[in-house]
Every structure is written in structure tokens, then in C-alpha cells.
Amino acid sequence: MQIAFELAALPAPAVLSRLSSAPQGLTASEAAGRLRRYGPNLLPRPQREPWYLRLATNFSHFFALLLWVGAVLAWVAGMRELAVAIAGVVLVNGLFSYWQEYEAERAVEELEAMLPHQVTVRREGQERSLAAAGLVPGDVVVLREGEAIPADARVILSERLRLDTSAMTGESRPVPRSADPAADGAGALLALPNVVLAGSSVLSGHGEAVIFATGAQTEFGRIAQLTGRQRERPSPLEKELRWLTRLVAILAVSMGAVFYAIGTVFGGLTPVTAFLFSIGIIVANVPEGLLPTLTLALAMGVRRMAARQAVVKRLSAVEALGAATIIFTDKTGTLTENEMTVEAVWTSGRRTPDNDGEALEVLRVAALCCDAYLTPKPHGGWNASGDPTETAILLAAASRGLRPENLQQQWPRLGELPFDSVRKRMTTIQRGPSGPFACVKGASTEVLPRSTHVHWNGVTLPLDNALRNQIREAREALASGGLRVLAVATRPLPDTWSPTEVERDLTFLGLIAMHDPPRPEVPGAIAACRRAGVRVVMVTGDDPLTAGEIALEIGLTQSKPRAVSGDELARLSMIEVDALFENPDLLFARVAPEQKLQLVEACQRRGDVVAVTGDGVNDAPALKRADIGVAMGATGTDVAREAADVVLTDDNFASIAAAIEEGRTAYENVRKFVTYILASNIPELVPFILFVLLGIPLPLTIMQVLAVDLGTDLVPALALGAERAESGLMLRPPRPRDERLVDRNLLLRAYAWLGMLEAAFSLSMFFAIYWLPGWRPGQPMADTGPLYLLATTMTLAGIVACQVGNVFACRSLLEPAWRGGLFRNRLILAGIAVELAILCALIYAPPLASAFGLAPLAISHWLLLAPLPLATLLAEETRKALLRSRR
Numbered sequence: 001m002q003i004a005f006e007l008a009a010l011p012a013p014a015v016l017s018r019l020s021s022a023p024q025g026l027t028a029s030e031a032a033g034r035l036r037r038y039g040p041n042l043l044p045r046p047q048r049e050p051w052y053l054r055l056a057t058n059f060s061h062f063f064a065l066l067l068w069v070g071a072v073l074a075w076v077a078g079m080r081e082l083a084v085a086i087a088g089v090v091l092v093n094g095l096f097s098y099w100q101e102y103e104a105e106r107a108v109e110e111l112e113a114m115l116p117h118q119v120t121v122r123r124e125g126q127e128r129s130l131a132a133a134g135l136v137p138g139d140v141v142v143l144r145e146g147e148a149i150p151a152d153a154r155v156i157l158s159e160r161l162r163l164d165t166s167a168m169t170g171e172s173r174p175v176p177r178s179a180d181p182a183a184d185g186a187g188a189l190l191a192l193p194n195v196v197l198a199g200s201s202v203l204s205g206h207g208e209a210v211i212f213a214t215g216a217q218t219e220f221g222r223i224a225q226l227t228g229r230q231r232e233r234p235s236p237l238e239k240e241l242r243w244l245t246r247l248v249a250i251l252a253v254s255m256g257a258v259f260y261a262i263g264t265v266f267g268g269l270t271p272v273t274a275f276l277f278s279i280g281i282i283v284a285n286v287p288e289g290l291l292p293t294l295t296l297a298l299a300m301g302v303r304r305m306a307a308r309q310a311v312v313k314r315l316s317a318v319e320a321l322g323a324a325t326i327i328f329t330d331k332t333g334t335l336t337e338n339e340m341t342v343e344a345v346w347t348s349g350r351r352t353p354d355n356d357g358e359a360l361e362v363l364r365v366a367a368l369c370c371d372a373y374l375t376p377k378p379h380g381g382w383n384a385s386g387d388p389t390e391t392a393i394l395l396a397a398a399s400r401g402l403r404p405e406n407l408q409q410q411w412p413r414l415g416e417l418p419f420d421s422v423r424k425r426m427t428t429i430q431r432g433p434s435g436p437f438a439c440v441k442g443a444s445t446e447v448l449p450r451s452t453h454v455h456w457n458g459v460t461l462p463l464d465n466a467l468r469n470q471i472r473e474a475r476e477a478l479a480s481g482g483l484r485v486l487a488v489a490t491r492p493l494p495d496t497w498s499p500t501e502v503e504r505d506l507t508f509l510g511l512i513a514m515h516d517p518p519r520p521e522v523p524g525a526i527a528a529c530r531r532a533g534v535r536v537v538m539v540t541g542d543d544p545l546t547a548g549e550i551a552l553e554i555g556l557t558q559s560k561p562r563a564v565s566g567d568e569l570a571r572l573s574m575i576e577v578d579a580l581f582e583n584p585d586l587l588f589a590r591v592a593p594e595q596k597l598q599l600v601e602a603c604q605r606r607g608d609v610v611a612v613t614g615d616g617v618n619d620a621p622a623l624k625r626a627d628i629g630v631a632m633g634a635t636g637t638d639v640a641r642e643a644a645d646v647v648l649t650d651d652n653f654a655s656i657a658a659a660i661e662e663g664r665t666a667y668e669n670v671r672k673f674v675t676y677i678l679a680s681n682i683p684e685l686v687p688f689i690l691f692v693l694l695g696i697p698l699p700l701t702i703m704q705v706l707a708v709d710l711g712t713d714l715v716p717a718l719a720l721g722a723e724r725a726e727s728g729l730m731l732r733p734p735r736p737r738d739e740r741l742v743d744r745n746l747l748l749r750a751y752a753w754l755g756m757l758e759a760a761f762s763l764s765m766f767f768a769i770y771w772l773p774g775w776r777p778g779q780p781m782a783d784t785g786p787l788y789l790l791a792t793t794m795t796l797a798g799i800v801a802c803q804v805g806n807v808f809a810c811r812s813l814l815e816p817a818w819r820g821g822l823f824r825n826r827l828i829l830a831g832i833a834v835e836l837a838i839l840c841a842l843i844y845a846p847p848l849a850s851a852f853g854l855a856p857l858a859i860s861h862w863l864l865l866a867p868l869p870l871a872t873l874l875a876e877e878t879r880k881a882l883l884r885s886r887r
Contacts, residue, residue, distance in 0.1 A: 153209035160205030240741035297721025322663025347510035482549025533733030682755025697783035762798030805872030
């Protein structure tokens with residue numbers, strides 16, 4: 001933005017001339033013409049897909065396509081009810097997913113209020129209130145305390161004007177702005193002393209500025225567009241589901257093709273019958289209930305996180321945080337409070353206690369030299385307004401009994417010499433009982449050279465070199481602790497005084513050390529992340545020394561960190577950047593938005609799953625590029641919230657540790673209910689195989705398969721998705737990036753063990769129905785009539801009964817099912833009740849029984865089924881016990 005540097009070097013009249021404006025502002029016709037030319041002053045929003053395309057995405061991902069193919073095949077095969085049922089599952093699940101994401105987007109949009117809606121602008125010599133969107137280059141805007149900067153502008157009038165630029169830079173310190181031409185037009189845009197940028201706000205003072213860039217042309221807009229160019233990366237869970245879907249599709253189609261060949265070549269089936277048989281094989285292999293169960297389970301995670309003040313924009317983001325191996329976090333407002341606090345007062349060669357008379361004198365003089373103000377709250381405490389540094393001084397004074405309103409009444413102000421970036425000090429003249437006196441506060445490098453005396457242990461002494469050195473050493477010691485240090489001095493004045501003589505022959509009183517305190521919950525959250533094997537790295541625009549001390553204070557690093565500046569980072573090669581992360585005590589300071597992006601990409605090259613937290617415009621590109629972006633909702637910018645996957649409405653970093661645990665729990669729960677769902681595929685598949693190989697009646701029809709997958713299994717599987725975190729979950733390292741959601745061990749457990757158990761138990765019920773009336777192996781079996789209907793009903797009921805035991809068995813990988821309480825998850829009990837209720841409805845409701853080919857069961861049949869849940873559970877618990885004994 002070259003124009004900003006050119007305008008910064010010009011005096012105010014020349015700036016107005018360059019922008020074809022005037023002190024009285026633009027005319028209405030000029031403003032209208034420029035609005036047509038430059039467009040409204042609106043933040044460019046990333047172009048979103050139309051709602052109908054986003055809706056269609058939920059019906060066209062790979063797993064949904066697999067189900068659509070199954071529905072079409074069922075329809076072609078004449079199984080219309082099955083086709084309609086499968087299509088209904090895809091439609092309901094897609095609508096639910098879309099609605100969940102739509103609601104999350106609405107919640108985020110309600111938080112967007114970064115840029116001001118109304119501003120004060122001068123046009124035709126009159127001040128008027130105008131919508132910020134109507135501003136154009138050349139408009140003269142009035143800047144007042146507490147107001148946001150609506151566009152990029154050059155200051156033409158400044159009265160103690162100080163800005164909060166933390167949304168742009170990450171720094172919490174107030175930044176002065178003046179109307180004087182910049183001595184040097186080079187350097188960073190944010191460093192120009194007479195330029196104000198959209199996204200900043202006025203902390204104190206007032207002024208006027210002429211706008212030179214609006215909307216997409218502002219620095220704010222440039223970063224927003226950089227964010228929009230970042231492609232959204234699929235979450236780890238989304239990648240795993242794609243892999244799982246392909247695996248299931250290959251298995252299902254391959255087995256369907258193989259058994260089509262077996263049926264026609266060895267089974268004596270006609271091509272049509274063999275085709276119907278292969279359709280059954282495919283349907284039995286496809287876990288139709290997995291998609292809705294996964295969606296509902298993640299939605300439950302979303303609700304749980306919402307209760308913890310986290311708005312999740314993508315369902316898969318719930319799990320993605322659990323896979324994070326490294327978190328890049330901003331400092332200001334994320335790890336810290338973004339509020340200055342007085343840490344210490346140094347006088348007479350020492351840090352003085354709160355009630356020390358000399359400390360009170362330092363705070364009294366400093367408080368008189370403040371433009372900020374405090375107003376009492378109705379039930380105690382103070383509301384602070386103005387420069388955070390000055391409000392910190394006033395609060396420190398008030399906490400020691402020096403109420404601001406009393407100070408100004410007792411020593412009223414007569415005049416002032418305002419702070420600016422060149423003077424680096426501020427002076428006020430107050431009326432005292434013995435006449436006027438000066439109160440001076442500012443950088444010690446400015447105040448100390450103007451001091452000739454020092455107040456030391458209650459006595460005013462000449463300020464010799466030894467005392468000067470002692471003061472300098474004290475300042476350096478405080479600054480090396482990450483504190484901001486102000487010097488305070490005073491001087492009695494004659495009744496008649498001139499501004500040029502006020503700031504000389506000062507009496508040095510002491511030093512005030514302040515810092516932006518860490519959030520109290522942050523150290524515990526960082527420790528929890530470390531125990532979980534998740535690395536936390538600070539990436540900030542603040543000073544390296546301050547950032548390093550904060551890192552040590554909150555336990556982010558174990559020793560003095562290696563602080564890499566943005567300038568140093570710019571000189572490093574890609575290989576050298578990657579090598580930086582070998583250092584465990586590392587942080588980055590004074591970095592540009594593009595460099596945050598560079599760091600995220602470097603870690604992704606290393607194989608890390610990267611999470612980024614932040615609240616400012618400068619965080620947005622990295623938030624978008626990261627595997628998971630977490631924005632602050634209360635103080636964050638709309639650009640950051642738009643780029644993020646998760647928005648923390650309370651801006652609490654500690655919620656990150658809780659979210660990681662929630663994410664890991666979600667992943668483990670997905671594995672649990674995937675095991676549960678896949679296990680029932682084998683007892684659904686084996687009947688079709690025996691039908692061809694042994695020539696027996698089909699023990700389970702396709703509609704009965706669907707009754708399990710989309711009926712009885714759904715609620716128990718969903719209950720597994722609501723399981724609490726297992727003990728020690730946050731003591732494990734993050735799972736490897738290449739770990740499969742459905743790995744070999746899970747498949748062997750689900751298919752080769754639990755599935756085969758259920759197949760054996762459920763088919764034993766099928767054969768028992770033939771055995772009891774007198775059938776024996778080798779004899780023909782009826783494939784129609786009441787006996788056949790009763791036998792298939794028992795097969796279906798046997799699978800459901802085994803799944804009752806399986807839902808308890810799947811609650812843990814190795815731990816006993818009763819560890820932590822067999823009934824601690826009441827949703828499982830409710831799921832079992834619903835499962836049995838659905839089964840009874842299918843069996844005893846005549847319309848359903850007719851549609852699914854079922855017959856009523858007698859008490860004797862239920863007694864046969866009763867041992868199956870316990871038998872399944874005990875068999876699995878025996879396997880777990882054997883595995884535990886080998887560890």
C-alpha cells in the first residue's frame with residue numbers, strides 16, 4: 001500500500017490536497033461520485049457456495065454415494081421398500097448435517113461486530129453521523145475515545161490520540177498517533193506514526209483523519225482476502241471416513257461379485273436369483289446405520305462443546321482437535337487478559353510494599369498525570385475507560401485508597417503537555433496548596449535525563465551518577481522480567497510558568513512496572529496439553545522479551561525460550577524453518593500474518609496436525625490453513641471467526657484443553673460404535689453364504705438386515721457415541737497421523753471375533769426352530785410357511801440379543817466393561833430398551849411383521865434368546881482379560 005507511505009511523509013494540508021479533499025470534508029455530490037467509483041466500505045467476505053450446493057454436498061459425499069448405489073440396485077432388483085428405506089436414510093442424514101452446520105454459522109454471524117456501523121464524518125463543513133459502509137476516500141472522519149477506526153486513514157489532527165491495534169498486531173500496548181509528517185516513510189505500515197488502520201480503535205484522546213482506503217483496499221481487507229485464498233483442509237476424521245467408505249465399497253462389491261459367480265456356477269442359481277443374492281451380500285456388507293450414527297454422535301459432541309462456550313462450525317471439527325499434535329497460539333487476549341496491571345512500584349532502591357508512603361506518592365503523581373478515568377460500579381469495583389496503561393495506574397492507586405475523583409478535586413489540573421511518540425512522556429500541571437507543580441510520567445530514558453534530584457528514603461537528594469546507574473539497573477531488571485516500565489517525576493513550579501521550562505530540573509520519584517497478566521486458567525490448560533503430548537507454541541506480534549517472560553510465567557517453556565523474530569524468520573530457508581521445531585523451548589514474536597501461515601505449513605510438512613488459536617485479523621490466514629482453527633468469539637474479529645472451525649464465545653484458552661479431551665473422546669467413541677456396527681455385518685452376511693453353499697433356506701432376508709442396520713442398532717450405537725472419556729485419555733500422546741480409524745485390529749475384533757460369535761449364536765437360533773419339531777441335518781428344510789417365518793424371526797432376534805451384550809463389550813478396548821460402573825452411561829440402558837422395543841414392534845405389530853416377514857415369538861423362544869447377551873459379553877471379556885495378562 002504505497003499510498004500510505006507517501007501520505008505519511010506529507011504535511012496535513014498536502015495530504016488533503018493529494019486526496020482532493022479539504023478540512024471541511026467532501027460535498028454530497030463528490031461523496032456520491034466516489035461511492036460509485038470505489039464501492040461501499042464493506043469488509044470483503046469469502047465467497048460461499050450457494051446454500052443449495054452446500055446442501056447437495058451432504059447427499060453426494062462418498063459414503064452417501066455408496067448408499068445411493070445400493071438403493072438403485074435394490075430398486076432395479078424389485079426390492080422397492082428396501083430402496084426407499086436406504087434413500088430415506090441418506091436424505092434424513094443429509095438434512096440433519098446441513099441444519100447443524102447452518103445453525104453453527106448463524107451462531108457465528110451473531111458474534112460479528114468488528115467494524116463500526118455508524119461513524120462521525122465531516123461533509124460540507126458539518127459533522128454528521130453516517131453508516132460506515134458509506135465512507136469514501138477523501139472523507140474526513142472524527143476520531144473519539146472508544147470508537148473503532150472505520151477505514152485506513154491519515155491523521156490530520158491529533159490531541160493525545162492513542163490507539164488499540166491489538167487486533168492487527170497482537171500487541172496490547174497503546175499506540176500513539178500524531179498529525180505530524182513521518183520523518184522516515186520506510187518500514188512497516190503499522191509503524192507509521194500518523195496512519196490509522198481499519199480494525200483498530202481509539203483508546204484515548206481525539207483527532208481527525210482523512211480516509212485513503214476503504215473496504216477491500218484496506219489492510220484489514222487485504223488480510224481477509226489472503227484468508228479467503230486458503231483452501232479448507234479435510235479433517236482427520238473426514239479423511240478416515242473416505243478411506244473407510246472405499247474399503248467397505250471394495251469389500252461389498254467384491255464379495256457380491258464373488259458370490260454371484262459362486263451362486264451361478266456352484267449353487268445352481270439363475271442369473272436373476274444370483275443377482276438378487278449378490279444385492280443381499282452388498283447390502284449386508286454396507287453399514288447403513290454408520291452415517292446417521294456418526295452424524296448424531298458428532299452432533300452430541302457439538303452440544304457438549306456448546307455448553308463449554310465453544311461453537312463448532314463443522315461437525316468433524318469435534319474430533320479434529322483430539323488429533324492435534326501442536327497448537328499455535330497468540331499471546332494478547334488469548335493467553336493474557338489484554339489488560340495492563342501494575343506489578344510493582346520501585347522507589348529508593350527497592351520494590352516497595354503497597355502501603356509504603358513513597359510508593360503511594362509515585363502512584364499519586366502518576367494518577368494525576370492520566371487522561372483515563374474510572375467510574376464506580378453499583379456493587380463495588382470500577383469501570384475503566386481509556387488507555388490500558390493509564391487505567392492500570394488508576395486502578396492500582398484506587399486499590400490503595402487514592403480515589404481518582406478525589407485526587408483531581410484536591411489537586412485540579414491547570415494544563416498539560418500531551419504524550420507523543422517522539423517525546424515518549426506526558427506532563428500535567430496541577431494546583432497544590434503551595435502552588436502549581438508538574439507531574440511527569442514516561443519512558444525512563446526520557447524522564448531520567450531531565451531529572452536533577454531524586455526522592456530517596458524520604459529525603460530529596462542530588463541525582464549523582466551512582467544513583468542514576470542504580471535506577472537504570474533497576475529498570476533493566478524489571479524490563480527483563482517482561483514488564484513495561486514507566487518513570488515518574490515531579491517538580492514544583494512558579495505561579496507563572498512556560499511549557500518549555502516545565503520538564504527540566506525534575507525530582508525523580510520512582511518506577512512503575514506493569515504487565516499484561518496471563519489468564520489464571522492458562523497454566524493449568526498448558527500443563528494439561530503437555531501431559532496429553534500436545535505442544536503449545538506462542539506466535540505473537542508482541543516484543544520477544546515480553547513474550548519470553550510470559551512463556552516462562554505460564555509454563556509454556558521450561559527454560560529461557562528461543563525467541564525467533566519475524567525478521568529472522570524471513571531470512572531462513574524452508575529447511576531451517578523446519579529445523580527450528582527441534583528446539584522444545586521455542587516461540588515466535590513480531591511475526592507478520594504471512595509468516596504465521598508459513599509456520600503452520602512448516603509443521604504440516606513435518607506431519608503434525610496443527611491447531612491455531614487467535615482473535616485478530618492477523619490470525620485469520622493461519623486459522624484457515626490449519627487443520628483446526630479456533631477463534632475467540634467475544635473479542636475476536638469477524639475475519640478470524642469466519643476462518644475458524646471452532647469459536648470460543650468466552651475467549652478462554654483453557655477451553656482448548658477441554659476441547660482436545662472432547663475430541664479424543666469423540667474419536668474413541670467413533671471406534672467403539674464402528675466396532676459395534678461392523679460386528680453385526682457378519683451375522684447378516686453369513687446367512688447369505690450358507691444359503692448358497694449349503695442350500696438351506698435364507699436365514700435372514702434383506703429387509704431384516706435393514707431392520708438391524710437402520711432400526712435396532714442405531715440408538716445403542718448412538719449411546720456408545722456419548723460415552724465419557726476413559727481414564728488416562730489425556731495422558732496418552734496424540735494418535736499417529738497415519739493411524740487408521742478402522743485398523744487391522746478393529747476389523748479382526750469386529751469381523752473375525754465378535755461378528756463370528758454373533759453369527760454362530762444367531763444361526764443356532766435359526767436351526768433350533770427346525771430342530772425342536774424334529775428336523776435333523778440332511779433332511780430338507782421348509783423355505784416358506786409359519787416355521788420358516790419363525791426361524792428367520794429367531795435369527796433376527798438372535799442378532800439383536802447378541803448386540804445387547806456387544807454394546808457393553810464395545811465400551812472399552814481392553815478395560816472390563818464394568819470398570820467405572822456398568823450402568824454409568826444411562827443412554828446405553830435407554831438404547832437397549834429402544835432396541836428391544838423396536839424388535840417387539842417388528843414382531844408383534846401385524847403390518848410391520850408382514851412387511852419384514854416375521855412371526856410372533858412365544859415365551860419359550862425368548863428363554864432361548866435370554867443367554868445370548870451374557871454369552872457374547874463374557875466371551876469378549878475373556879478375550880480382553882487374556883490380552884491384559886500379556887501386557
